[in-house]
Amino acid sequence: MLKSAYKPPGEPGLWHDFLAQLERTLAHVNAHPATVEYLTHPRRTVALTVPVQLDDGTVSFFSGYRVVHNIALGPARGGVRYHPRVSLGQSVGLAAIATIQSAVFRLPYGGAAGGVSVNPRKLSIGEVERLTRRYAAELVDVIGPDKDILGPDLGTGEREMAWMMDTFSTNRGFTEPGVVTGKPPQLGGVSKRGEAVGRGVLYAVEAFTRFQEQDLAGSTVAVQGYGKVGRAVARLFSEAGAKVIAVSDEWGAVYNPDGLDYKALLAHFKETGRVEGFSGAHTIGRDALVGLDADFLILAALEGLINEGNVDQVRARVIVESAVGAVTADADAQLRRRGVPVVPDVIAGGGGLTMDYLEWVQNFSMFNWSEDRVWSAMQRRVAQTLEEVCTYAEAHAIDLRLASYAIAVDQINFSTHMRGVYP
Structure with missing residues (x-):
């Protein structure tokens, strides 16, 4: 250290x-x-x-x-x-x-x-x-x-x-x-900022699957966390043709290997305040979701969700770290040794950052863009960043997190050198 x-x-x-x-x-x-x-x-x-x-x-x-x-x-x-x-x-x-x-x-x-x-x-x-x-x-x-x-x-x-x-x-x-940033549109915010993080996750995974020459449609997805981000992720991935087989919240989880009806699940959640008890799925333990066999395990709650205590249970093909620090450093090392790719938080969570940047630029220019233009700009930025990170990782035979940090530290190092130390 x-x-x-x-x-x-x-x-x-x-x-x-x-x-x-x-x-x-x-x-x-x-x-x-x-x-x-x-x-x-x-x-x-x-x-x-x-x-x-x-x-x-x-x-x-x-x-x-x-x-x-x-x-x-x-x-x-x-x-x-x-x-x-x-x-x-x-x-x-x-x-x-x-x-x-x-x-x-x-x-x-x-x-x-x-x-x-x-x-x-x-x-x-x-x-x-x-x-x-x-x-x-x-x-x-x-x-x-x-x-x-x-x-x-x-x-x-x-x-x-x-x-x-x-x-x-x-x-x-x-x-x-x-x-x-993140204000109501009437005060200079951008439309539907609340789902920006969820869209960023979708755009990152779509770009990742394209880079891997695979297709998101038909893949299975488990979502840990059913707050604003998790609900958006479940809806957006379902609409993109993926099969969301499980979601969890702080009380429990529900699982259906044939896929969840996200509209019915959302209605149940709004009525009861939790996902467990949903009639269209089996109720399972909250922590059991980590061990499900899925193509993508999306972590959309708090930090430390995957740690030394449960990393051995992970069966997903790819981990998508939407929440900051959702995979601890020790668990990340074990996943690397097992060859399980992790789309890291600095990439998977980039939708909110990009949306904040667009809102900030709008506030300076005193001009609001259309919703379609905002989503298009965000998708382009997320996809370009993910592709750059994947290309760098492949060229240097390293994981995506290390590639992300290497690109970032290069940027910061150059700026720090050019700016110097004052006084």
Whole structure:
């Protein structure tokens, strides 16, 4: 492990995995020592206390974080997460992976991440709004469309982004839509941003199968996670001709080897709030989905889904890591030894990044593109990036994750060298 690297307090899982991957990468690329130091030390870490007046009049305090990892390629950009497991260590890891993702997609962004350690389901809408506005207000001096751009992540969406934009704009005295992405279209967002990550997964897998000279239609798919991304993935892959045989949520999973009726499953989920009990499939244990025989296992929930404890159960032909850090570094190494390809998070999750970039450009130009143009631009960017990574991996006889990091570190190394160290 890189010994001089920053050591965040709290759970360092994602940051630790990033450093392990970076160390692998440095054996394949010629990066200047200064670049390595920049990549192993986040530019800014902010830990703050977020006081919120609850509906009953009491005040509760929540821990919030915002990390800017690197800005060699441009202003930082990254999501805001509301979840009980949010920590400084997790935010540093997410920000670092966002840096790599922007670089491999050749977009003018650095990496950032943050959030609040909270379960938003236990708060009223009014309490979530007060939490969101206070969090944004605490960051007014360090965020902005040319400094650090906030976006949606687990537990946040259009509503929270609108509140953050309004809070920032009110404090600045003018409307600034570009400070956040993932806003409602009426406020300068892009149409159907909520399914952008799911579409990005579909476009990446379609490009992967083309590169392998195979066909997505008729392939079997298991989806771990049935949130916004997982639901979009199940629908989009079904519409593309793939057979979605299983999905899981935090309570359980359902399986039908003949394929799930995604419309009926969605109706059941909306009625009951969970997938188990769906009459068109067998209910199985949540963790049993990992061991199903499928062409593609799509990981669309939290980090660490595939780990040392269950990697031996994996029977899928290809792993698609939609969620950031869904495969731990140790599990990734075992999958490599077994010859199981992993389409890594920095590629499979690129739909949201690309959509955020298009929205950011729209906000600067004050011009909105049509939905068809946005989807077309996103599909082209994802497909080009996946093809470049696959070609690089094949030429150097390495895996897709290592190829992604090698391309990204080359980009960051060049920019770091050209910009120099100030003063």
